[in-house]
Amino acid sequence: PKTTISVIKADVGSFPGHSRAHPKLLETAAQMLRAERGKLLLDSFVTHCGDDLELVMTHSHGANSEAVHRLAWNVFAECTKVAKRFKLHGAGQDLLAEAFTGDIRELGPGVAEMEFEERESDPVLIFMADKTGPGAWNFYLYKIFADPFNTPGLVLDPALSGGFVFEVHDTVAKRMITFSCPEESYSLLAYIGSSSRYVIKYVFKRDGTIVASTSTQRLNLTAGKYVGKDDPVMIVRAESGFPSMGEVLEPFTVPVLVAGWMRGSHNGPLLPVGLCDANCTRFDGPPRVVCFGFQVANGALVGPADIFDDPAFDRVRARCNELADTIRAQGPFEPHRLSAGEMEYTTLPAVEKELENRWKLLKE
Numbered sequence: 001p002k003t004t005i006s007v008i009k010a011d012v013g014s015f016p017g018h019s020r021a022h023p024k025l026l027e028t029a030a031q032m033l034r035a036e037r038g039k040l041l042l043d044s045f046v047t048h049c050g051d052d053l054e055l056v057m058t059h060s061h062g063a064n065s066e067a068v069h070r071l072a073w074n075v076f077a078e079c080t081k082v083a084k085r086f087k088l089h090g091a092g093q094d095l096l097a098e099a100f101t102g103d104i105r106e107l108g109p110g111v112a113e114m115e116f117e118e119r120e121s122d123p124v125l126i127f128m129a130d131k132t133g134p135g136a137w138n139f140y141l142y143k144i145f146a147d148p149f150n151t152p153g154l155v156l157d158p159a160l161s162g163g164f165v166f167e168v169h170d171t172v173a174k175r176m177i178t179f180s181c182p183e184e185s186y187s188l189l190a191y192i193g194s195s196s197r198y199v200i201k202y203v204f205k206r207d208g209t210i211v212a213s214t215s216t217q218r219l220n221l222t223a224g225k226y227v228g229k230d231d232p233v234m235i236v237r238a239e240s241g242f243p244s245m246g247e248v249l250e251p252f253t254v255p256v257l258v259a260g261w262m263r264g265s266h267n268g269p270l271l272p273v274g275l276c277d278a279n280c281t282r283f284d285g286p287p288r289v290v291c292f293g294f295q296v297a298n299g300a301l302v303g304p305a306d307i308f309d310d311p312a313f314d315r316v317r318a319r320c321n322e323l324a325d326t327i328r329a330q331g332p333f334e335p336h337r338l339s340a341g342e343m344e345y346t347t348l349p350a351v352e353k354e355l356e357n358r359w360k361l362l363k364e
């Protein structure tokens with residue numbers, strides 16, 4: 001039998017402001033999912049990154065199961081009620097529809113799923129970020145699966161030397177393309193370097209075995225207006241013919257600028273943190289990523305391990321904080337502020353609209 005992992009997340013209210021999910025929401029979600037164990041679900045784990053409530057579910061219903069998506073929706077709806085009771089900030093903000101209509105992917109929450117035949121041992125890493133968008137994973141996935149300077153296994157292990165296939169989604173034109181690496185790595189980079197538009201959705205082995213899966217929902221494109229950032233999630237399988245756990249984690253030792261942060265309008269460093277530090281504070285950030293590791297055993301989530309809660313990541317955190325100081329000093333100027341094209345999906349157009357009729361045309 002195959003096992004499916006579904007990671008579904010939404011911001012349905014936080015405190016204070018947009019900084020962290022409330023424990024009562026985590027408790028409500030955990031209880032609702034636990035009640036489904038042995039029924040719809042095999043196992044479950046609930047956590048948060050910043051203001052985002054993260055549901056990790058294992059089951060045998062495959063990706064895009066209507067029943068599993070409905071359960072996630074019901075959990076978010078119930079947590080919204082709790083959030084409203086406490087007058088939490090942004091209560092229900094990511095639920096863009098009144099009711100569940102069959103596919104949660106179109107309704108606001110972010111979804112990463114994968115279905116696979118369990119190996120003798122299946123280590124799985126689940127990454128969850130706040131104050132950034134799905135393009136944030138592009139850099140890391142390229143490094144993990146296509147860069148031998150990061151992943152020696154690509155050179156040293158015959159089980160990896162065949163390379164990997166990347167499925168890239170165009171979030172604007174709603175189309176997809178695949179690139180086989182290493183031979184098409186330049187073409188892959190030509191697109192994924194524009195990470196505000198092109199995002200890696202899946203990584204496969206040559207034989208089609210799934211290795212990585214991300215959420216690609218663009219909240220503001222779905223809503224048609226600014227409702228916060230997408231705050232993506234990602235599932236990566238490791239070891240035995242895939243990159244090792246350390247190869248998957250190694251790209252997170254470099255400070256990387258991602259789009260998001262304050263008002264979803266600024267580039268800033270993505271800070272890898274343990275759960276105890278997964279709360280956004282400075283300038284509503286900096287953008288953060290947590291990682292939970294599990295062994296998946298007949299659908300059971302054996303774990304979790306709080307991966308970035310480790311002094312080995314102290315130096316990248318210090319460097320990220322330095323980079324935050326440097327880029328913050330630019331205040332309202334690009335490239336701290338996002339480019340004009342990306343600012344279209346923030347609250348800036350509302351400001352420009354008010355000033356529109358003050359502009360006078362220049363004579364040629």
Ligand code: F6R
Nearest residue numbers: 018131228229261262263264284
């Ligand atoms: C960014 C984020 C925050 C809010 C900011 C304003 O993703 O969540 O930076 O954009 O706190 O939020 P409101 O409009 O709720 O005051």
Ligand code: MG
Nearest residue numbers: 011018051228
């Ligand atoms: Mg928020």
Ligand code: MG
Nearest residue numbers: 051052130231
């Ligand atoms: Mg968030």
